[in-house]
Amino acid sequence: YSWQMVRFSAKVGTNLPQLQQLLIQNLELGPYYYPPDLHTDQPEKFIMGELIREQILLLTKEEIPYSVAIAIDLALETPTITRIIATINVERDSQKGILIGKGGLMLKAIGSKARKQIQKLIFGKVYLELFVKVKPKWRQSRIHLAELGYSMEE
Incomplete structure (x- = not known):
């Protein structure tokens, strides 16, 4: 893969939308291991x-x-x-x-x-x-x- 570089800061919030978009474009969808609305496996x-x-x-x-x-x-x-x-x-x-x-x-x-x-x-x-x-x-x-x-x- 030849990924574009993005400088970002999670602390300040700089370029996070660009990073997120880059990840969405380049990562393949995988299977759901839990239902999408489930946030934890604990009762x-x-x-x-x-x-x-x-x-x-x-x-x-x-x-x-x-x-x-x-x-x-x-x-x-x-x-x-x-x-x-x-x-x-x-x-x-x-x-x-x-x-x-x-x-x-x-x-x-x-x-x-x-x-x-x-x-x-x-x-x-x-x-x-x-x-x-x-x-x-x-x-x-x-x-x-x-x-x-x-x-x-x-």
Whole structure:
């Protein structure tokens, strides 16, 4: 192939349309391995849980270790709104206290930010209700891991 050279900058955005056009002209179409409207191979509930978990990690920083697991207990879609009830599982009472925060402010902030992210995912309104539950040593228990959707290979 003799391709034309294009100087571009993804950071600044210089010549990106020219680069895109060059790629379109020169690359052959390949088979679809997934349906065109599918953006991930993960179930939507899993992604919802990860969006909640992401907000926990962003808002609590070093206070909460990476020992939280999210269980989506209910995801009920109606024509006007999707109702989601989720449980945030932690290992210790102190972690539960940090996640709830003084007067429930931390849990409210987590829920508000996660709701906005989930609304982008499903392209619709979301009612999100969060609960925090202590499950001591859930990461060491095959039963708890399975309940939370984690699989362990033998």
